[in-house]
Amino acid sequence: MEDLASPEPKPQPDYRELLERWGEISDLGRARALLAWDERTMMPASGAAGRAEQIATLARVRHERLTDDRLWELLERLAESTRDPDTIEAANVRAARRDCGRARLVPADLRAEMARSASRGETAWAAARPESNLAAFLPHLERNIELRRRYAACFEPTSHPYDPLLDDFEPGMPTSEARRLLTELREGLVPLVATLAEDPGAPEDSIWLGRNRFETDAQKRLASELLRLLPLPPGGWRLDPTLHPFATSIASGDIRITTRYDPDDLSFAFFSALHEAGHGIYEAGVPAESRRTPIGHPASLAFHESQSRLWENWVGRSRPFLEQALPLLRREFGDRFADLDAERLYRAANRIRPSLIRVDADEVTYNLHVALRFELELELFEGSLQAADLAEAWNARTEEYLGIAVPDHAHGVMQDVHWAAGSFGYFPTYTLGNIIAAQLWEAAAAELGDPDRLIAERDLETLRAWLAKRVHSHGARYLPAELAERALGGPPDPGSLLRRLSRKYGELYSL
Amino acid sequence: MEDLASPEPKPQPDYRELLERWGEISDLGRARALLAWDERTMMPASGAAGRAEQIATLARVRHERLTDDRLWELLERLAESTRDPDTIEAANVRAARRDCGRARLVPADLRAEMARSASRGETAWAAARPESNLAAFLPHLERNIELRRRYAACFEPTSHPYDPLLDDFEPGMPTSEARRLLTELREGLVPLVATLAEDPGAPEDSIWLGRNRFETDAQKRLASELLRLLPLPPGGWRLDPTLHPFATSIASGDIRITTRYDPDDLSFAFFSALHEAGHGIYEAGVPAESRRTPIGHPASLAFHESQSRLWENWVGRSRPFLEQALPLLRREFGDRFADLDAERLYRAANRIRPSLIRVDADEVTYNLHVALRFELELELFEGSLQAADLAEAWNARTEEYLGIAVPDHAHGVMQDVHWAAGSFGYFPTYTLGNIIAAQLWEAAAAELGDPDRLIAERDLETLRAWLAKRVHSHGARYLPAELAERALGGPPDPGSLLRRLSRKYGELYSL
16 A cells, blocks of 8 residues: 555555465365364264365365465565565565465475375374383384474575474574573473472362263363353354364354363363463454465464463463352352362462373473473484484483473373374474463553453453454564564563462462 | 276376376365355354355365366376276266366356356345345346356257256256156146145144244254164264255265254154255265265265155155154153154154145155246246246246145245255256155065065165165266166156055045
């Protein structure tokens, strides 16, 4: 718009063609997302073979369109003719060039081989994990690492061999920065965890547990009611059971949240539903009119995780929220929660306990699980650690950071699917999300006043609107580093998170 | 295989390429089917705009691939080099050439215009129908007819202007044959209906009805239990509520059945669930290994409808099946069905009553609803009837065939969505399905003995296996006319159906 009066008119037909082409690329991606959601929530078991083909076809067709030479030529012309870098148009051209450029650097053969190896690795892992059969899994792990090395090499020159892997999830963040942030956080957390673990005044949290104690239908009603407390888009979301909880969005007004109902542990569905809803609130905040454009999606996995953690931990584990949840708990599980007061529920929701399994970890120790994975990944790709020595390194570091011994590989190096599926560079974004959430909370408090007051007043919409303005509404218009400047007022920094955890758990425990 | 020793080897790489290309075309179609299923069963309301874009993109990409010049050249080469016409390979080449050839004859502009006009027509119809506002709807109807005329003209020379419309649903069937079959049936049914309508010994069927009498959850359980009586693939189907019942298959082992639970009328869900399950049983019988090939789908809409009608009417309204359904009805709606015996339930499920609305019609009068629509379509495309005179012709023919007056257009010419959405040539397949079902039942009885005995022995698998051998397993290997020869032992013929209806209702009524 700003260029209308300038001597050279904008190449409007080129830009229109870009939006048309990207609309198709986006639609193919969203269709694939729906097929994946359906596979994990609705599909009859015997649909699996057909579904694998359908998803592979959609991915292939989308990739073909993304790497089409005509699209690349179009983007080259647009990059040359776009002069004002601050427009939405320029951001769309930049984002599209980034995505296309990266897609074009990787040969189709290598991509296919990675997909095959990931699929085989996941199958082998699923079979080997129950018996902690590391020997059966190791060749797949080695193959995945080798293929990811070749993948990373496609992006040379790079400052660090891990950079291209991290860049897939956290665009533009150098490995060195992720290392600095996670190391600083880890150094602050290890002594805190050690102190909390030995504290005799630790909160009592057995209220959440009980063998076959929590009936699924009652949990479903509870989770639905909980999500009704959050500012999800009215008429724009649904909640379904699955094996491994996730959230996905088929459109801004079509948010799919999933959770799992563990009959022995009510806290799993309670907090994972809030977590996935947080992802959903972010997706719903990306403006519908930008959805099919290059910037029409969240900025990065770390920003995504910052939203899920914020709604799960900062809102969901707060005193005022749990006070509102208590009547819902009493309605479904009356006999158990009748005599519990809100303060005891708050304490029960905030017990810190070093444990073996990442996905069951509390908000403090979780980051140590991530730190050890991230550090091991770096060593693998720097070449200072071999896959054959990974388990030993894992066990030693678990002892060092969490103070516990690993009894078997199923509870150790084989617990996560990520490496089995060839996914390296993903783990650090979990902790980066926690770091960003803490900074967002501080920034929100500075502008809106104490967010706990908003929660108490059932005015979560004010908090959501603030997050939407600062983060959601931009989609991927800015790279994460620039979005951090705009939303947090500076780069990611673990200081806020460390302050928050020390203060919160200092008060809760007898420190 | 048969050609391995012959001097000219088969063009195996070409055939492999055909299968690869068709696999993608098929996957894109199945993905679209899943998006459509989700839209009608699962999607949050505000997902509609995004979904329309996603479905349009999948349709466009699929169409592009289907009309790709390289695919057409490949098929030309394959047609020339394929010598034995009886192989699966030859059938795949024929089916692919048919589909591609038809797709290539229609200009992209016309297709887009038809899609737009259909979408606008459906919206206008939905708004105008409640007030029977024919004037508001008429321009859309006229536009749809004009576009369909232009569409049909793409296939010239044709023997009849309606041929290409019918051919979309019933490959290879000439209009003249459909006319002969439907006219012969109609001439047999009109006097039968007139007799039954005046019969004082008509069965009592009020057991199915009652204002807000049938609770949705109980109906859901009943429908699930009913479908468990049918030979659906174990672990390969699901049943969900929707507004307008349909069935679709995402894979042979992934059958999606839907129904609607009317709180005032239990018979709707009862019989529509059986009907849609019949469609699903056909889809599940198309071999998984052929699914992604050109012949990997049912042969035609008439054969499809023959299966839904067979399970709904021939099995579902039979004495032995209803005897098995009675305990299920009593379990969910005990007070109402406790004193009803199986014979009275059988009578209540087989009441013939001329009525205004096609989708609520019984198995006899249904065919008269179809006959009048088909005849009016023919007159419209032959030019002997103008859209402006359609309503008058509709009302006159309803009086003539069914003996009842049409009170308003909502209960007359505006009741169905088909014409609003530009769908002409579809209606006759409903009755052709009934005709084929009757012939299949006679053929099955001749080979297996009385099918009612199989139902009584809860051995519906034997009946399904016979249908699979005769019909399902061939997919679209044969055109409907050839499949009829093989499965029915001759061409479609209304004799079987007329005999069945006269006998059944002669016994049930006091004739």
